[in-house]
Amino acid sequence: MSESALGAVPRRRGPGDALLLRGLLGLSLLLLTLLLALPLLLLLLRAFETPAGGFAGLANFAAYAATPSLLAAAWNSIWTAGLTTLLMLPLAFFYAYALTRACIPARPFFRAVMLLPVLAPSLLPALALITLFGNQGLLRGMLGGGSIYGPAGIVAAQSFYCFPHAALILAVALGTADARLYEAATVLRAGHARIFATVTLPAARYGLVSAAVVTFTLVLTDFGIPKVIGGSFPVLATDVYKQVVGLQNFNMGAVVGLVLLLPAVGAFLLDRRARGELDGRRAGMLSGRALPYRPRPRRARDWPLFLLCLLVAGALLGVVGTAAWSSLVRFWPYDLSLTLDNYAFARFDATGWAALGNSIRMAALAALFGTAMVFGTAWLLERGAREARIAPLVRLLATLPLAVPGLVLGLAYILFFNHPANPLGFLYGTLAILVLNSLVHFYTVPHLAAVTAIRQLDPEIEAAGASLRVPALVTFRRVTVPICLPAILDLAVYIFVNAMTTVSAVIFLYGPDTRPASVAVVHMDEAGQASAAAAMAVAILGVTVVAKLLQLATAGVVDRATQRWRRR
Amino acid sequence: MSTALARPSAGQRQPDTAPYLVVDQVSKSFGTFRALERVSLAVAAGEFVSFLGPSGCGKTTLLRAIAGLDPATGGRITQAGQDITHLPPAARDFGIVFQSYALFPNLNVTENIGYGLRGPAWPKPRRVERVAELLALVGLTDHAAKYPAQLSGGQQQRVALARALANEPGLLLLDEPLSALDAIVRQHLRGEIRDLQRRLGVTTIMVTHDQEEAMSVSDRVVVMSRGRIEQIGTPEEIYRSPASAFVAGFVGRSAHFAALVEAVPGEILADGRRLPCAAARKLLYGTRLAVFIRPEDVRLGPAAAALPGHFPAEVTHLEFLGPICRLSLEAGHLRLEADAPPDAVAALGALPGAALPCALPAERLMVFPADE
Numbered sequence: 001m002s003e004s005a006l007g008a009v010p011r012r013r014g015p016g017d018a019l020l021l022r023g024l025l026g027l028s029l030l031l032l033t034l035l036l037a038l039p040l041l042l043l044l045l046r047a048f049e050t051p052a053g054g055f056a057g058l059a060n061f062a063a064y065a066a067t068p069s070l071l072a073a074a075w076n077s078i079w080t081a082g083l084t085t086l087l088m089l090p091l092a093f094f095y096a097y098a099l100t101r102a103c104i105p106a107r108p109f110f111r112a113v114m115l116l117p118v119l120a121p122s123l124l125p126a127l128a129l130i131t132l133f134g135n136q137g138l139l140r141g142m143l144g145g146g147s148i149y150g151p152a153g154i155v156a157a158q159s160f161y162c163f164p165h166a167a168l169i170l171a172v173a174l175g176t177a178d179a180r181l182y183e184a185a186t187v188l189r190a191g192h193a194r195i196f197a198t199v200t201l202p203a204a205r206y207g208l209v210s211a212a213v214v215t216f217t218l219v220l221t222d223f224g225i226p227k228v229i230g231g232s233f234p235v236l237a238t239d240v241y242k243q244v245v246g247l248q249n250f251n252m253g254a255v256v257g258l259v260l261l262l263p264a265v266g267a268f269l270l271d272r273r274a275r276g277e278l279d280g281r282r283a284g285m286l287s288g289r290a291l292p293y294r295p296r297p298r299r300a301r302d303w304p305l306f307l308l309c310l311l312v313a314g315a316l317l318g319v320v321g322t323a324a325w326s327s328l329v330r331f332w333p334y335d336l337s338l339t340l341d342n343y344a345f346a347r348f349d350a351t352g353w354a355a356l357g358n359s360i361r362m363a364a365l366a367a368l369f370g371t372a373m374v375f376g377t378a379w380l381l382e383r384g385a386r387e388a389r390i391a392p393l394v395r396l397l398a399t400l401p402l403a404v405p406g407l408v409l410g411l412a413y414i415l416f417f418n419h420p421a422n423p424l425g426f427l428y429g430t431l432a433i434l435v436l437n438s439l440v441h442f443y444t445v446p447h448l449a450a451v452t453a454i455r456q457l458d459p460e461i462e463a464a465g466a467s468l469r470v471p472a473l474v475t476f477r478r479v480t481v482p483i484c485l486p487a488i489l490d491l492a493v494y495i496f497v498n499a500m501t502t503v504s505a506v507i508f509l510y511g512p513d514t515r516p517a518s519v520a521v522v523h524m525d526e527a528g529q530a531s532a533a534a535a536m537a538v539a540i541l542g543v544t545v546v547a548k549l550l551q552l553a554t555a556g557v558v559d560r561a562t563q564r565w566r567r568r
Numbered sequence: 569m570s571t572a573l574a575r576p577s578a579g580q581r582q583p584d585t586a587p588y589l590v591v592d593q594v595s596k597s598f599g600t601f602r603a604l605e606r607v608s609l610a611v612a613a614g615e616f617v618s619f620l621g622p623s624g625c626g627k628t629t630l631l632r633a634i635a636g637l638d639p640a641t642g643g644r645i646t647q648a649g650q651d652i653t654h655l656p657p658a659a660r661d662f663g664i665v666f667q668s669y670a671l672f673p674n675l676n677v678t679e680n681i682g683y684g685l686r687g688p689a690w691p692k693p694r695r696v697e698r699v700a701e702l703l704a705l706v707g708l709t710d711h712a713a714k715y716p717a718q719l720s721g722g723q724q725q726r727v728a729l730a731r732a733l734a735n736e737p738g739l740l741l742l743d744e745p746l747s748a749l750d751a752i753v754r755q756h757l758r759g760e761i762r763d764l765q766r767r768l769g770v771t772t773i774m775v776t777h778d779q780e781e782a783m784s785v786s787d788r789v790v791v792m793s794r795g796r797i798e799q800i801g802t803p804e805e806i807y808r809s810p811a812s813a814f815v816a817g818f819v820g821r822s823a824h825f826a827a828l829v830e831a832v833p834g835e836i837l838a839d840g841r842r843l844p845c846a847a848a849r850k851l852l853y854g855t856r857l858a859v860f861i862r863p864e865d866v867r868l869g870p871a872a873a874a875l876p877g878h879f880p881a882e883v884t885h886l887e888f889l890g891p892i893c894r895l896s897l898e899a900g901h902l903r904l905e906a907d908a909p910p911d912a913v914a915a916l917g918a919l920p921g922a923a924l925p926c927a928l929p930a931e932r933l934m935v936f937p938a939d940e
Contacts, residue, residue: 018656460670463637466657467664468684468731478683479672565674565715 039412096170098305149231173207221405268403327535363499378450402444406504429511453487594643618782621792663732844930866906872927
């Protein structure tokens with residue numbers, strides 16, 4: 001019988017299948033090395049070089065330490081980031097708490113408003129604050145002689161910009177709770193305050209650490225807000241820009257970049273630990289027969305939280321609304337009649353509307369290639385070629401971009417792609433380099449999301465396919481991708497939105513024909529055309545909102561096409 | 569493709585032909601942990617073999633080594649005369665049913681079963697015909713368009729089985745195929761799997777931790793513990809003549825106690841009592857023993873009084889199990905269990921506190937050197 005069975009079963013799939021998957025993972029490694037590891041390495045080397053190219057040892061660092069203004073900038077960065085975290089985190093926590101643990105009306109509305117700042121460039125809140133409190137601001141009197149330009153404006157604008165990131169993390173941390181723990185605490189006669197302190201807070205502890213770390217890092221590494229509203233208040237991010245673009249001192253720029261990298265890497269490591277413990281705890285917490293917690297109405301808790309949500313949502317909408325309004329005003333603040341003149345960008349700036357086209361092209365390409373690369377690599381790491389020797393290295397490179405501030409990455413790109421010996425130098429100033437840079441800059445978050453989505457699949461899916469002699473890539477296409485399609489769309493929109501709104505990395509890399517809209521906002525603001533800058537920021541917001549709405553609108557179609565099996 | 573039907577049926581094993589699957593000195597380590605320690609066995613064509621053992625004994629590891637999912641780190645595996653030790657799963661000839669079934673959740677029953685039927689060997693009409701045949705085989709013709717989530721556990725299990733059998737593999741591997749089902753469905757399906765296997769004559773290996781399941785369906789059972797094979801034998805062999813204390817304790821119920829081999833051939837000394845024991849005849853005087861006795865072998869009342877070496881024992885506990893009662897007995901430091909029909913228990917007056925004559929038949933005592 002063995003004869004006939006062997007004759008009947010064609011041996012189509014040899015070891016070639018595994019070899020192909022390893023090869024693909026090797027390709028991922030090559031790309032991440034070229035686009036991330038080598039540029040960063042070159043940046044590191046440049047910090048130890050003299051401008052002439054000789055070995056400088058620690059001379060650049062000594063020069064840095066001897067310059068009081070540079071040291072002051074480092075301290076400024078740290079304390080504004082710390083203050084923002086301290087002020088904003090309680091607000092984000094109770095907002096997330098209201099969304100997950102209280103019975104308030106209009107929860108979907110509050111959730112949507114919470115996400116609004118993610119869709120806007122970080123410049124938008126800064127521009128809105130200047131409109132209200134700047135030299136010609138309507139509400140300038142409220143500041144009592146103080147100035148919005150400087151730390152006050154930075155902290156206020158950063159709070160707006162970072163709020164959704166922190167609130168999202170906290171909403172996830174608070175969203176998974178075992179109702180039995182609360183029942184047990186109630187049966188043991190614990191009061192509301194005691195339950196909050198002994199059950200709710202400990203469960204959200206790691207989420208709080210994670211949210212704090214993310215906020216701190218975002219503020220520290222953001223470039224747009226201090227550029228627009230910082231005035232003469234120096235911070236690390238603006239220093240890098242000044243050294244490189246203003247003074248053309250690449251070596252000192254590299255040193256400042258490394259200084260900026262240090263706290264970001266530290267924060268990243270702290271966050272990884274917190275997240276690791278969070279995952280471990282959640283697995284433990286919700287294993288077995290945990291019952292999801294459902295809040296019951298309680299006025300003493302719900303009303304104050306509802307009020308808080310109204311206030312926060314009002315502030316978020318107010319900031320966006322102010323920016324939108326100021327973009328429509330004829331001549332701020334003297335002639336408040338409405339006009340669309342500010343949207344005729346060609347009047348202010350040679351690129352005109354083409355800048356927005358550049359941004360859309362760049363973001364769309366980054367989303368397209370980024371999603372394919374991120375999801376494919378995540379699948380290879382988790383399933384297709386998890387045993388490969390290079391897998392740990394790829395995993396490390398995939399999580400590294402989260403720790404690299406955009407400015408540092410942008411600087412590394414200039415040094416790497418401008419290097420006379422680099423055969424890839426032709427990419428400099430093209431749309432391609434902007435696309436590749438955005439892809440790497442925003443790699444980690446989609447990577448982690450893809451890994452999570454893939455880990456939810458039955459671990460034997462690929463083995464089942466292999467036992468049926470179906471190549472792994474066919475199973476990937478027929479099973480893995482259709483199941484994960486909603487998650488894949490999420491990745492694509494995430495990359496698109498971030499590439500649309502980013503300033504920090506691309507500001508070093510655009511060419512005359514490829515200047516993105518976010519950079520155009522900075523330039524118009526520098527040129528004193530605040531209304532046009534606001535108009536461009538609002539136009540970016542419009543594109544990202546449309547992208548998000550499109551995703552929601554197609555969700556139904558995608559579900560019908562690929563998720564029918566979920567219905568019972 | 570009628571090869572499946574042409575295979576010799578499972579009942580008539582042919583010991584004279586070469587075995588279909590040979591596992592030779594196979595080892596597997598994960599880091600420093602030795603999951604399999606030089607394991608060897610041979611499976612004849614058409615045979616149904618079960619790997620039985622507690623969790624962590626290496627039975628699933630061995631199955632996955634045979635499938636090539638976690639390749640062995642040492643030794644050789646041959647299937648139908650071909651060395652498959654280092655072949656990737658896709659190049660081997662087997663079908664597998666996973667513990668979780670691993671059905672593709674986004675494909676319906678038809679698509680799941682037909683998943684492996686692709687390429688030039690399976691033009692569409694042939695594929696459709698084959699899937700219909702398999703649907704009929706597992707009795708799911710009416711559910712062909714449903715998705716896995718819309719099926720019961722037992723139906724999902726049948727889809728997994730049909731999918732594994734679709735391209736007529738020479739070897740069927742079942743990894744705890746019934747453990748996710750409730751007791752009644754489990755008993756029913758285990759009969760179905762056995763029938764199907766007999767009809768198709770496909771060589772089958774099943775991993776299970778449920779001894780009743782293993783014994784009821786298998787031609788032979790491989791009992792494993794701590795990465796080693798303890799015994800390979802028919803269900804009756806492993807139950808009646810266990811090869812080690814582990815097998816005696818793991819398979820079936822038994823009470824056990826320590827004893828010494830006496831000077832008189834065929835006698836042992838346990839708790840100051842001399843007991844006749846056939847298996848001790850060839851053992852050296854003074855050897856320390858672990859002795860096992862199954863509850864159904866313990867004799868009580870007049871039947872016990874007729875046997876040599878009987879002794880009085882006190883009933884400490886009585887469990888009513890329906891067709892039989894299980895008595896817990898104590899005689900000095902010996903603790904035993906005995907099964908008896910409820911009528912007999914009533915006739916003996918074997919209520920807790922009562923003392924009864926009790927005997928352990930000499931040929932039913934299973935003895936193993938202690939400290940094994």
